Amino acid sequence: MASGKAHATASVLLTIPAGMLALGLGGDWGAATACAVGSLAGVLLSPDLDVNNPIHSNYIVGKYMGCVGGAAWFAFWRPYAWFLPHRSPLSHWPVLGTLLRILYMIALSAPLWFLFTLFWFGSGQSLPTPGPALQESLTWGVIGLMLSDTMHYIMDYVPAFRQHRRPWWQRMLRKIF
Numbered sequence: 001m002a003s004g005k006a007h008a009t010a011s012v013l014l015t016i017p018a019g020m021l022a023l024g025l026g027g028d029w030g031a032a033t034a035c036a037v038g039s040l041a042g043v044l045l046s047p048d049l050d051v052n053n054p055i056h057s058n059y060i061v062g063k064y065m066g067c068v069g070g071a072a073w074f075a076f077w078r079p080y081a082w083f084l085p086h087r088s089p090l091s092h093w094p095v096l097g098t099l100l101r102i103l104y105m106i107a108l109s110a111p112l113w114f115l116f117t118l119f120w121f122g123s124g125q126s127l128p129t130p131g132p133a134l135q136e137s138l139t140w141g142v143i144g145l146m147l148s149d150t151m152h153y154i155m156d157y158v159p160a161f162r163q164h165r166r167p168w169w170q171r172m173l174r175k176i177f
């Protein structure tokens, strides 16, 4: 298991390949930026939000959004952490994990937005639908996030990335004795 910090660093480093991927797939510079931002969003929208304790994402939000923002972000992800076992395919598998996390955000934001607008304007409203330009950017952003999540999966499961792995000579000695 790689640490939260290692995952976050990977998401930051992936912004450049993510941008290049978008350009390679025929996107313009706007698409490249959106894809890079999507990968960067992986720092906050980590598959490890399925953990029952605060993770790197929570510390970052707490640092920049203060106590209240941090607590709200932590609370927002509690049902996700309660229902999904850590490293469940539903949170960690590439593509599937990303799509479900996005669905979760939409599903939970909709009632919150309704209550907020009800309180603020006196009539509850459904989530605003993004225009075509924003929809396109969001799609590229999702692709960037998928890239970051795929890297997360590789780092969690490929032994070379695992932390706390004993060096080879220790493993050999343990086998012998």
Ligand SMILES: [Zn+2]
Binding pocket: 047, 048, 087, 092, 152, 156
């Ligand atoms: Zn993980």
